[in-house]
Each structure stands twice: as C-alpha cells, then as structure tokens.
Amino acid sequence: MLQETRALHPVRRRGWKGWFAVRKRHLGYVAFALNRLTGLGLVLYLIIHLVVLSMLARGPETWDAFIELAKSPAFLLLDVILLAGILFHGLNGLRVILVGLGIGVHRHKELFWGLMLLAAILFIFGAWGFLVV
Amino acid sequence: MSEQKVTFRVFRYKQGDTAPHYDTFTVTVNERTTVLEALQAIRRDQDGTLVIRHSCHHASCGTCGMRVNGKEVLACVTNVLELGTPTVTVEPLQNAPLISDLVVDMGPFYETFSQAHLPFVRRSEYLPDAEVAEGVPFHMRFESCIECGLCVSACPVVASDAEYLGPAALAAVWRVVQEPRGTEVPPLLDWVNSEHGCWRCHVALECSEVCPSNVDPGGNIMALRQELVRRALGLSHG
Known part of the structure; x- marks a missing residue:
C-alpha cells in the first residue's frame, strides 16, 4: 500500500541540471559544476580533434589549409580557452583525487585556491606562449 | 521589538496538480521570527491549506527541513530577517517524493x-x-x-x-x-x-x-x- 501511494508522488530531482545549480552553493559544489563543464568541454574537444586529424587522410592541401586557419588569432583564442579548461580540470581533478582518498578533506577549500593559483600562473605563461611567442 | 513586513514566496503543490506553482504571502515579522513561525502564521491567518511539517522547534527532530532562498535549512532555526532578502522563497527538499506543498515523503x-x-x-x-x-x-x-x-x-x-x-x-x-x-x-x-x-x-x-x-x-x-x-x-x- 505504501509503495502504491509513493508511486503517485513526483520526485523533484533535477537530474544533470542539478550539477550546475550553483546558486547559493558553496565552493566545493561550484568546483564540482566547473569540473563537469570542463570535462564535457574536453570530451567535445577530443571529438573535434579526431575529426581534424582525419583531414590528414584527405591529402596535404586540405591539411595545409587547416594549419593556416589554426594560426589565425581567433583559433589561437580557442586554444587559450582550451588551456584554461585543461588546467582547471586537471588541477581540480588532482584536488578531487586527494580529497577523495581522504587527504585534506577539511582543507579542501585551501587546496582548491592553492591549485587555482598554480593554474593561473601556468595559464598566464601558456596564453603568452600561444598569443605572443 | 520592531516589526516589519516580509514577502514569502511559497512553493505549492497538491496531489493531482499538473504542475507546482508559487503563492505569495506577506507576513509581519520581528527580529526573532523564524521561517517556521512565519509559515505557521501563514497557515493560521491566511491559508489553512498550506501543508508544513514540524515538531520540536529547536533543531532536534529534523522534520522542518526545507529550502529557503535556494539553500537547505531547518526552518525552525532560520531567522527571517537574518536572511536579508525582502522576499523569502520557500520550497520543499529536493530528491524526495513530493507529498504536498513543503512536505516530502521521507x-x-x-x-x-x-x-x-x-x-x-x-x-x-x-x-x-x-x-x-x-x-x-x-x-x-x-x-x-x-x-x-x-x-x-x-x-x-x-x-x-x-x-x-x-x-x-x-x-x-x-x-x-x-x-x-x-x-x-x-x-x-x-x-x-x-x-x-x-x-x-x-x-x-x-x-x-x-x-x-x-x-x-x-x-x-x-x-x-x-x-x-x-x-x-x-x-x-x-
């Protein structure tokens, strides 16, 4: 009888949208949401990357034309965005691994900001390398 | 003790409704009024059909858990004015079967x-x-x-x-x-x-x-x- 009654009750479950419902949430939740977002972005990049590599099979003209496009400022800006995603996902992922193993659980916010400082430094160097050098 | 009016935007849902909606109530509160007390005042003075659940009023029983302004809290120990918002949005807990209004099936x-x-x-x-x-x-x-x-x-x-x-x-x-x-x-x-x-x-x-x-x-x-x-x-x- 209880089960029958329950079947009538809707469950307010946000599903994957709940991952990104960061309003009023704390740092760990925001980091979780960004990790998901950057993870999805990196998967998308991987697919695009494989599609681009398939151009090699179409001959040198096609590939050379793509390389010209890849050197354009707009494309280099996409590389910079990719770098930001990689750095965030990688270094926050390191935090998740450490905390997930019980290391620094109650210092996870300090760990996050420390690793993000490292990410920012690496990003500045990397972006400078992409856009200036 | 000074009093002021606060608007409460309350999640409403009854069995058979096609979708939930929000009702708005204005409640006079003072520095000590909790969200639970405000909801009780709404139920007592404005809408007797509002369904809420509570027991101890001092954070021991865990029955008045709900989302206030998007954050999970115990309504009995959540001070209305300390929220600092002119409108207080009150919703039931997520990830649980919804029974009615602010009450979920635990x-x-x-x-x-x-x-x-x-x-x-x-x-x-x-x-x-x-x-x-x-x-x-x-x-x-x-x-x-x-x-x-x-x-x-x-x-x-x-x-x-x-x-x-x-x-x-x-x-x-x-x-x-x-x-x-x-x-x-x-x-x-x-x-x-x-x-x-x-x-x-x-x-x-x-x-x-x-x-x-x-x-x-x-x-x-x-x-x-x-x-x-x-x-x-x-x-x-x-």
Whole structure:
C-alpha cells in the first residue's frame, strides 16, 4: 500500500541540471559544476580533434589549409580557452583525487585556491606562449 | 521589538496538480521570527491549506527541513530577517517524493538510512574526564544525525543518480564502523563498497555545508573510502 501511494508522488530531482545549480552553493559544489563543464568541454574537444586529424587522410592541401586557419588569432583564442579548461580540470581533478582518498578533506577549500593559483600562473605563461611567442 | 513586513514566496503543490506553482504571502515579522513561525502564521491567518511539517522547534527532530532562498535549512532555526532578502522563497527538499506543498515523503530516505543500523546513542566524546556514576560504563549521548535529509537534497550526485545511497546513509555506516557495538561491520562495508555507494561521491561536499548537526557526511564518506582501501590492502585490524 505504501509503495502504491509513493508511486503517485513526483520526485523533484533535477537530474544533470542539478550539477550546475550553483546558486547559493558553496565552493566545493561550484568546483564540482566547473569540473563537469570542463570535462564535457574536453570530451567535445577530443571529438573535434579526431575529426581534424582525419583531414590528414584527405591529402596535404586540405591539411595545409587547416594549419593556416589554426594560426589565425581567433583559433589561437580557442586554444587559450582550451588551456584554461585543461588546467582547471586537471588541477581540480588532482584536488578531487586527494580529497577523495581522504587527504585534506577539511582543507579542501585551501587546496582548491592553492591549485587555482598554480593554474593561473601556468595559464598566464601558456596564453603568452600561444598569443605572443 | 520592531516589526516589519516580509514577502514569502511559497512553493505549492497538491496531489493531482499538473504542475507546482508559487503563492505569495506577506507576513509581519520581528527580529526573532523564524521561517517556521512565519509559515505557521501563514497557515493560521491566511491559508489553512498550506501543508508544513514540524515538531520540536529547536533543531532536534529534523522534520522542518526545507529550502529557503535556494539553500537547505531547518526552518525552525532560520531567522527571517537574518536572511536579508525582502522576499523569502520557500520550497520543499529536493530528491524526495513530493507529498504536498513543503512536505516530502521521507520514507525512501529512512529505508536507506535504516540499513546502516545506526543506534540512536553513541559513546560521548565530550567531557572525557567527567565522573561516571557507579554501574554506568561511560557517558552516552544521542547520535549527531537528526535524519533531516538536508544533505540528500543538496547533493548534486543524488540529483542525477536515484540509486546512490546518499550522504546520510554513508555517514551513518561510517559511524557504525567507528563504533560497531555488536553490529557486523563487513556486510555494511560490502554494501557501501559499490558503484552507487561511497565511490559515487564526487566531492562537492555540499552535504557537509548544509548539515545542521555537524555530522560532516562528506568527511565520513572519505573516511569510509580510506577504511575500504586499508581493508583491501590488509592494513585494517578492525
């Protein structure tokens, strides 16, 4: 009888949208949401990357034309965005691994900001390398 | 004591409704008014059909858990004016079957939680030097978890994985591992050592942020993982 009654009750479950419902949430939740977002972005990049590599099979003209496009400022800006995603996902992922193993659980916010400082430094160097050098 | 009017935007849903909606009420509050008291005033003076659940009024029973301005709280100890917003939005907990308005069915939560076999009382860690009466082995206190379900509502993994055991049950298992008191620990560890058990947590740790009793479910889940690793490596003697 209880089960029958329950079947009538809707469950307010946000599903994957709940991952990104960061309003009023704390740092760990925001980091979780960004990790998901950057993870999805990196998967998308991987697919695009494989599609681009398939151009090699179409001959040198096609590939050379793509390389010209890849050197354009707009494309280099996409590389910079990719770098930001990689750095965030990688270094926050390191935090998740450490905390997930019980290391620094109650210092996870300090760990996050420390690793993000490292990410920012690496990003500045990397972006400078992409856009200036 | 100064008074002022505050607008409450309250989630409404009745069985058979096609979709929930929000009703707006204006309530006169003072510096001491809690969200629960304001909701009781709405029910008493403006709309007797508003369904709320409460009992103790002092954060012990865990029955008035709800979302206030998007954050899981116990309404009985949430001061209205300290929220600092002219409109206070009140919604039921997430990730639980909705019964009516602000009340959710805690049955599924209790079913999972009870599988941890957590006793109601524990050995007290407070005042270790306090004198113990003759015939009493040690001081006891109630367990910290008040089974309010705030952690389950706040968890983003529960939002997308209905089979996930959830932070409350996992934290309860860790308490039993810490202090078994006759409970068989290995079956419990087998239960949580699964895809939808403690390994499912993705370290958002919002559970520990919203917990009103300092249970620290997130920390307990990580402690469970460490224990499982220790046992897998043959390093645990428990």
